[in-house]
Amino acid sequence: MARLVVVGGGVLGSMHAWMAVEAGHDVVHLEREAGARGASVRNFGLVWVSGRARGAELELAVRARELWERVAGRIPAIGFRANGSITVITRDDELAVISEVCARADAVDRGLRLLDGDEVTAMNPALRGLALAGLYASRDAAVEPRLVPAAVRDSLAGTGRYRFLPGREVVDVQDSGGVRVTDATGDVWDADRAVLCTGAWHAGVAGRWLADAPLRRVRLHMMQTAPLGETLTTSVADADSLRYYPAYEGPALRRLAPPDPAGAAWGMQLLMVQRLDGGLTIGDTHLYTEPFGFDLEEEPYRLLTRRVEHLLGRPLPAVQRRWTGVYSQLAPAAAGTADHDRLGNTAGMGESTAGTDRGLGIYLHREVLPGVHLVTGPGGRGMTLAPVIAERTLVAAGLLDSAPTS
Ligand SMILES: Cc1cc2nc3c(=O)[nH]c(=O)nc-3n(C[C@H](O)[C@H](O)[C@H](O)COP(=O)(O)OP(=O)(O)OC[C@H]3O[C@@H](n4cnc5c(N)ncnc54)[C@H](O)[C@@H]3O)c2cc1C
Structure with missing residues (x-):
């Protein structure tokens, strides 16, 4: 069992938290607002497989659609329906x-x-x-975006391995041998890994790692x-x-x-x-x-x-x-303009970067410090892809062996 801090209470943060607890880990989930207020509760709730680019994007969407059904089996309150x-x-x-x-x-x-x-x-x-x-x-489906984050949190509340703390703006993340996360109240959270899902706020705690990102x-x-x-x-x-x-x-x-x-x-x-x-x-x-x-x-x-x-x-x-x-x-960028950082991530997009780009050129995933994963930039497909993005991050972070099949 590992200790994971998830920053951001939107659909990406919620799905990372859910998958990590499901995999047996201990999660502290920090959100600066009282609850999700960003894109995750403002969207259509469309799980949209039909229009995805052939190749990796379509494969991710198909896997995400399976995972949404699995989440719905455990959390009916997300309102999943396979309505096409x-x-x-x-x-x-x-x-x-x-x-x-x-x-x-x-x-x-x-x-x-x-x-x-x-x-x-x-x-x-x-x-x-x-x-x-x-x-x-x-294969297109829908969920209730205004219900998903809270429904996911509620489902985790009784596990004894999950704590959601609203009103906690994370202001610092450090490599301390493990990972040390500090919120604006001064509380410090020591953990083995952290995932930053801070959404469309490209400044703040994630800003120093996003300055050069093509977002x-x-x-x-x-x-x-x-x-x-x-x-x-x-x-x-x-x-x-x-x-x-x-x-x-x-x-x-x-x-x-x-x-x-x-x-x-x-x-x-x-x-x-x-x-x-x-x-x-x-x-x-x-x-x-x-x-x-x-x-x-x-x-x-x-x-x-x-x-x-x-x-x-x-x-x-x-x-x-x-x-x-x-x-x-x-943002769309020319293939081959990938920016490889010291941890082997790339911020570029396009076929030629697919081998090293942890987000496959479809979203941004950077390991910004050892054990600290920053995940954002899925665009208008973030609700669709959230479960599969979470699954992929946890595999990359060594918190999940491989994609489970059920
Ligand atoms: C109008 C609209 C319609 C859309 N429709 C669809 C759709 O139908 N289907 C689809 O697949 N996608 C859709 N999308 C895209 C999708 O909503 C987003 O890609 C997705 O919600 C992004 O989730 P997120 O968790 O990264 O971001 P957010 O929902 O923005 O969550 C980020 C959270 O992090 C918190 N945060 C930020 N900084 C800190 C900090 N320092 N400390 C603590 N907390 C912090 C924020 O308060 C926020 O709650 C739509 C988007 C919009 C705007």
Whole structure:
């Protein structure tokens, strides 16, 4: 049994804590806020396998999907459901993209199937707008993001090997022979290993190790409605999402007509998932230029509402809340520009770095001091990948022999 300090109460920190306790270790979990407040509780809760890049990213997503089911078996309160998704297609050039994707060999791994317009409505009767076709993805799933971190903590509370301490901002981490973590109250935590999952805050205690990291931050607009009054049987995306997920790259995508300029100015795609109470979580935008605004701009909400009403063929229920969120993303960089540090990690991205990059160019994982692992930058796939990222970190840290199969 090892002593592990996990810093950060988001989904990454929570999953590292859960897997470590499951593996028999003793965990102290420190969070600067009262609970998770970052991207992990602001997201859609989409476990999104369908759009992942072929190769390592898809393999990680498939493994993550298995792990989410395993976590759900132990913690039903996370609200996991294997509801699949439909990307709704309204034009011929979009249909060409999904036809190309469905004809590829890896369509089976992604659980993809082409639907005609009638099949879209038969599968998800709430989509009574004018769908020409749909891309059904059976392996996509959903969880309840606002419930996951607390549900995971609650499940660990009775183990006797887990302590969650909110209101503890970690201010220092040192190599002390073991690992020494100091929080802002002055308390010192000695351990064998530490994992820093500090999210999109690229300064603070992790800042000194992130100064040269190719990370960027992305701001998204989100909203949630009152209950729809009917079931949305699958999660839903619009065809602009084809532009954001690497799986759809190919000749047909390059022939796709340019996006609507008003939406494009906000980096907009439509994603929609029904919450367990029947409300709809709807988003999003992709804004990259910092400093981010602090206003909650109305324009993206107006555009998103129009798109949803078009797909549903009915007015949207009243909006109950709006928010923005920021995630940390390992930025695309040229292959071969990897920056190898003394512990053999690399901060670069691309095929040529895959052998030494602990995050496979998909997220950032650096062993910043002996036994201290810094994990961030999974971008818009962090909710999806959190369990598999945790599993991989624990294996790298010597806290898990290899990926367990059940
Ligand atoms: C609007 C939005 C929608 C998204 N939708 C999806 C989706 O549907 N599917 C998907 O796969 N991904 C999605 N993502 C991405 C996903 O949410 C993130 O990648 C993921 O939540 C990152 O988790 P995290 O634990 O690293 O970060 P966070 O949730 O930000 O957690 C980091 C935590 O660390 C704490 N912390 C920071 N510094 C310290 C310190 N010094 N001491 C103590 N605590 C500290 C913070 O307070 C915070 O609670 C979305 C992101 C956003 C913003």
